[in-house]
Amino acid sequence: MNVKVDPCAGPGLWSIATAFGSIVAGSRVGGTENVPLARAAGRVTAAPIRSRIPLPRFDQSAMDGYGLHADDVAAGRAGPFPVIGAVRAGGAAAPRLGPGTAVRLLTGAAIPGGVAAVVMEERVAASGGAISLRARLALGDNIRRRGEDVVEGSEIVPAGTRLDARHLGVLAASGCAAVEVVRKVRVGILSTGDELADPGEALALHAVHDSNRPMLIALLAGGSGTVDDLGRVTDDLGRMAGFLAEVHADYDLIVTSGGVSGSDADHSVRAIDVAGGTSRRVALAVKPGKPFAFGAIGACRVVSLPGNPVAAMVGTLLFARPLLDRLSGLDARQPEGLAAIAASDVFHRPGRTEFVPAALVGRSAQGLPLVEKLGKGGSARLAPLVAADGLAVIPADIGDIPAGGPLVFHPFTTDFRL
Ligand SMILES: Nc1nc2c(c(=O)[nH]1)N[C@H]1C(S)=C(S)[C@@H](COP(=O)(O)OP(=O)(O)OC[C@H]3O[C@@H](n4cnc5c(N)ncnc54)[C@H](O)[C@@H]3O)O[C@H]1N2
Ligand code: MOO
Numbered sequence: 001m002n003v004k005v006d007p008c009a010g011p012g013l014w015s016i017a018t019a020f021g022s023i024v025a026g027s028r029v030g031g032t033e034n035v036p037l038a039r040a041a042g043r044v045t046a047a048p049i050r051s052r053i054p055l056p057r058f059d060q061s062a063m064d065g066y067g068l069h070a071d072d073v074a075a076g077r078a079g080p081f082p083v084i085g086a087v088r089a090g091g092a093a094a095p096r097l098g099p100g101t102a103v104r105l106l107t108g109a110a111i112p113g114g115v116a117a118v119v120m121e122e123r124v125a126a127s128g129g130a131i132s133l134r135a136r137l138a139l140g141d142n143i144r145r146r147g148e149d150v151v152e153g154s155e156i157v158p159a160g161t162r163l164d165a166r167h168l169g170v171l172a173a174s175g176c177a178a179v180e181v182v183r184k185v186r187v188g189i190l191s192t193g194d195e196l197a198d199p200g201e202a203l204a205l206h207a208v209h210d211s212n213r214p215m216l217i218a219l220l221a222g223g224s225g226t227v228d229d230l231g232r233v234t235d236d237l238g239r240m241a242g243f244l245a246e247v248h249a250d251y252d253l254i255v256t257s258g259g260v261s262g263s264d265a266d267h268s269v270r271a272i273d274v275a276g277g278t279s280r281r282v283a284l285a286v287k288p289g290k291p292f293a294f295g296a297i298g299a300c301r302v303v304s305l306p307g308n309p310v311a312a313m314v315g316t317l318l319f320a321r322p323l324l325d326r327l328s329g330l331d332a333r334q335p336e337g338l339a340a341i342a343a344s345d346v347f348h349r350p351g352r353t354e355f356v357p358a359a360l361v362g363r364s365a366q367g368l369p370l371v372e373k374l375g376k377g378g379s380a381r382l383a384p385l386v387a388a389d390g391l392a393v394i395p396a397d398i399g400d401i402p403a404g405g406p407l408v409f410h411p412f413t414t415d416f417r418l
Contacts, residue, residue: 006287009351013285015396016318016353020334023294024322026301028329029252031183037172040163043181044224044329049157051174054147060089061105063120063142066131070116071099073139079124079132087112102131111143118142150174160329162224182224182329188251189216190230192240192258192268193307198232211382212257212305212312219316220255222417224328235259237267241274248275248300252327255320258307261291268304269293279304285396287352288379289314301327308379314355314391317416335415337393337408343372346401348394357388358409371409390415 014022032046061067068081081102085094089108096113097103103112111118117137124131150156156174157167163179171179196210197203210232221227230247233240240259248254259268262281272279272295279295279302286292288311293304303323305315322332341364348354358371371392375384390411394401401407412418 004349006349006351008287008290009285009349009396010283013283013290013352015285016334019282019284019286019292019319020322023303023319024326024332026323026326028182029185029327032180033183034178034180036178037168037176040171040179040181041165041168042222042224043163043179043184045157045159045161045163046180046182046329048155048159049171049176049179050153051150051156051170051176052153053174054152055150055170055173056144056146056148059111059146060144061107061109061111061118061142062144063118064106065118065120065142066102066124067097067105067112067115067118068102068137069097069099069114070139073117073137076136080127080130081132082130085112115143116140160331162328162330185225185253185324185327186251187220187225187227187324188230188247188254189213189220189227190243190254190256191232192235192256193232194235194265196232196258211309212307215309215313216255216257216305216316216320219313219321220324224330225324230254235265235267237271237274240267240271244271244275244277244297244302248277248297248302251300253301253303253320253324255303255305255316257305257312260293260304260306269295272297272302272304277302285352286314286318287354289318289355290352292319294319306379309382310385311379313385317391321416335410337410337415338369340369340371340392340407340409341366342392342401342403342405342407343370344403346373346392346394346405346407348398348400350397350399353396354394355391356394357384358390358392359387360389360409360411364404369409371407388412
């Protein structure tokens, strides 16, 4: 039988792993800045952050209740215990407690000397200014110990961490008002092509809207980079080279789309050479997203993506964004994806690893996510992405996947931060 293979595949294609290793290489950009905690979300820590104080800072009550003396708790006495004082969160600590008495403590109150456990108020009977226990109490019950969460001087956030709400919480708790973060990576996005017009502009006969620029700007925007819209250049080698020569010094990374596949109208790669840099054109075993180039002009890295919109998106998710992460000081890794099951037959010609928009439609009998391919595939069909929950992956070396067959699924949210 004649097995149909991918017509765009052939010898010399780079696997994703090989490409990732070469493209996503280099060290973080130089320079750090000190930013107030309120503006630190999304930024990447430049150095480990330690807490100067223990958390909690002092022994404190975990409940609204009553503190009892160690002797009474150890002996299992039930009372009645006269209540000799009260402490609330932030209030001055009561005097040392003696055996046979109790102290009223609210949640967060400092534990007075002598108190060895706190009984919840629901577990006591109160009468005439005294309480009696209605349940057993053990030493240490309902007391948060000094330093049990964070030991004084210990590392609370490692270097190279993208700060999110979790980190901001512990940093604030430890009194950290500002953090030293890697400076923002300066990214520029450029489209190429005579046929392009911006949305809202009049379309000449056979012109198309530039959909890549807004999409790539959104994909690369985020806490750890500033993204500039560099507009469009026409298919003119001299113009493109001149533009890159003029702007590259203001950027750490320029991402272009279009003009990379090497026809007589494709200048994206040669323009980098003419602008004084170097670039390497490679054919990736990726569908969509085969033509690709990467290089640099001076200290500015340049990634040249294919023009087809889905190919540009896949190239950004797989390589350009991990490179931005790397330049930001993050540990950029290829997402592993989830083991999943095809909900219906998926047609695939061996040769390139294919990424298709797919929706989560349930769980298989084994409890794995069931995913349904959306649309007909192809590198110029954007609409199926809207209803998709992620990208399903069909490896380069296999053919069709029948319904019920295994595949890997990358959720947009977790694997691609969309
Ligand atoms: N003979 C061959 N032709 C093509 C091959 C091949 O191997 N041999 N590869 C195909 C593949 S795969 C891709 S992907 C594209 C990549 O081409 P280029 O990177 O050179 O991109 P262009 O030719 O400039 O454009 C391709 C396509 O995308 C549209 N485009 C470009 N920029 C934008 C934009 N900013 N927004 C929206 N659409 C854009 C453009 O109009 C074209 O339709 O080459 C195949 N051809
Ligand atoms: O790589 Mo192309 O992206 O198959 O269209």
